[in-house]
Amino acid sequence: MPVAWNPQARLGPRGVGYALRSMGSHTPDLWPAPLASTAVDADLRVPGSKSITNRALVLAALADGPSTIRGPLRARDTLLMAAALRALGVSVEDVDDDWLVTPGALRGPASVDCGLAGTVARFLPPVAALARGAVRFDGDARMRERPMGPLLEALRALGATIEDDGRNALPFTVHGAGTMPGGSVEIDASASSQFVSALLLAGAHYDDGVTVDHVGDRVPSMPHIEMTVSMLRDRGVDVDTGEPATWRVAPGPIKALDVAVEPDLSNAAPFLAAALVTGGRVRILGWPDQTYQPGARLHEIFTAMGGHVRHDSEGLTLRGPEAVQGVDLDLHDVGELTPVVAAVAALATGPSRLRGVAHLRGHETDRLAALATELRRLGSDVRESADGLEIRPRPMHGEVFRTYGDHRMAHAGAVLGLVVPGVQIENIATTTKTLPDFVGMWTSMLGREAAA
Ligand SMILES: O=C(O)C1=C[C@@H](OP(=O)(O)O)[C@@H](O)[C@H](O)C1
Numbered sequence: 492m493p494v495a496w497n498p499q500a501r502l503g504p505r506g507v508g509y510a511l512r513s514m515g516s517h518t519p520d521l522w523p524a525p526l527a528s529t530a531v532d533a534d535l536r537v538p539g540s541k542s543i544t545n546r547a548l549v550l551a552a553l554a555d556g557p558s559t560i561r562g563p564l565r566a567r568d569t570l571l572m573a574a575a576l577r578a579l580g581v582s583v584e585d586v587d588d589d590w591l592v593t594p595g596a597l598r599g600p601a602s603v604d605c606g607l608a609g610t611v612a613r614f615l616p617p618v619a620a621l622a623r624g625a626v627r628f629d630g631d632a633r634m635r636e637r638p639m640g641p642l643l644e645a646l647r648a649l650g651a652t653i654e655d656d657g658r659n660a661l662p663f664t665v666h667g668a669g670t671m672p673g674g675s676v677e678i679d680a681s682a683s684s685q686f687v688s689a690l691l692l693a694g695a696h697y698d699d700g701v702t703v704d705h706v707g708d709r710v711p712s713m714p715h716i717e718m719t720v721s722m723l724r725d726r727g728v729d730v731d732t733g734e735p736a737t738w739r740v741a742p743g744p745i746k747a748l749d750v751a752v753e754p755d756l757s758n759a760a761p762f763l764a765a766a767l768v769t770g771g772r773v774r775i776l777g778w779p780d781q782t783y784q785p786g787a788r789l790h791e792i793f794t795a796m797g798g799h800v801r802h803d804s805e806g807l808t809l810r811g812p813e814a815v816q817g818v819d820l821d822l823h824d825v826g827e828l829t830p831v832v833a834a835v836a837a838l839a840t841g842p843s844r845l846r847g848v849a850h851l852r853g854h855e856t857d858r859l860a861a862l863a864t865e866l867r868r869l870g871s872d873v874r875e876s877a878d879g880l881e882i883r884p885r886p887m888h889g890e891v892f893r894t895y896g897d898h899r900m901a902h903a904g905a906v907l908g909l910v911v912p913g914v915q916i917e918n919i920a921t922t923t924k925t926l927p928d929f930v931g932m933w934t935s936m937l938g939r940e941a942a943a
Pocket residue numbers: 541542543609610682683684685688711712715716826827850
């Protein structure tokens with residue numbers, strides 16, 4: 492019989508009692524999350540960053556010559572981006588593990604499937620406005636609900652013709668005229684930093700460039716905008732960030748550039764969390780010295796939760812503590828880390844407050860509602876506020892953990908399943924959005940064969 496996990500028990504999450512779990516047959520769409528029979532001890536390499544790969548693809552498509560993207564992520568979000576660029580007339584060829592991107596005249600008619608990728612849905616309409624012809628955008632049912640309005644309005648103000656059904660959301664058609672006037676625009680980017688990144692990525696090809704003024708509540712995920720600015724500057728684009736909440740991209744060429752993609756540090760989060768909650772050790776190989784990825788904050792966050800983190804030339808190593816500590820954190824800048832941090836918080840010895848992340852309600856699912864529901868289902872005491880979660884750890888028990896088509900919900904469930912017997916994750920395949928083989932990596936981290 493499965494035993495319940497109890498944060499108050501002195502045994503702590505490393506207790507051998509967790510190791511027992513029925514290995515019987517399971518419903519095909521439910522993945523029995525493996526328990527850690529001992530403290531995790533592993534060295535891992537995670538695939539390339541989604542955010543860097545998709546920016547590199549867009550910039551290579553707009554560049555003045557061919558670019559090689561080394562070690563790109565090949566997962567649903569980036570394969571959709573590559574397919575969309577091909578549909579627009581760009582050549583994206585596989586060369587061993589790399590992608591060779593050769594720009595072509597952007598043209599419609601074309602159809603773009605955004606799937607559930609915010610980066611595809613937000614970064615490509617400003618590019619499609621530069622194409623000659625009609626470019627139709629659509630995506631998964633949930634992508635039709637994710638915020639798009641401020642970006643579409645901004646593009647219209649900059650000279651684009653966009654036809655939609657009056658909801659200012661997917662599906663819509665961008666009628667590209669081959670050129671875009673550009674200029675200055677105000678936008679409320681409080682729902683997504685991707686609105687700003689999108690305008691900056693294409694803006695150098697607009698006749699007057701683009702000046703984006705954010706008006707509204709603070710912009711989330713600022714490191715992702717800094718990543719955009721830095722990748723533009725690496726390609727010779729003049730970006731002025733002198734005034735707060737204003738970005739100006741001067742018109743001009745985007746230089747072709749060969750780049751190596753950093754590992755995806757947000758996807759490293761569940762693996763590092765595995766060391767934290769089992770009192771083990773995980774090293775992520777090739778952790779960059781300098782990065783704009785939000786995962787850089789994991790060092791500080793997991794240290795605050797009791798982990799011992801060391802970054803050296805080999806990678807980033809996390810050693811788990813005897814007991815995980817609760818935290819009070821503003822995750823506004825690094826919202827995509829929230830699901831995994833919430834899972835660890837539910838396994839802590841004290842309460843946690845995660846705040847500043849109202850924009851997560853517009854992500855792959857309403858992540859605040861989803862986390863509150865699923866953590867409660869397993870036994871936690873969770874209070875959902877407008878912009879965050881308060882989590883009071885309680886003894887947890889095995890249950891179905893629903894993912895709502897959200898890869899990071901699946902990561903959160905897997906972390907819980909390491910120490911809570913009997914957790915079954917619905918639709919683990921949703922992890923392929925940004926990681927081609929989460930199950931394989933997870934089970935090999937635990938020294939097991941993949942069973943899904
Ligand atoms: O630009 C990017 O690559 C991203 C920006 C962020 O979006 P939001 O600002 O909408 O949170 C982040 O959550 C997303 O995973 C990736």
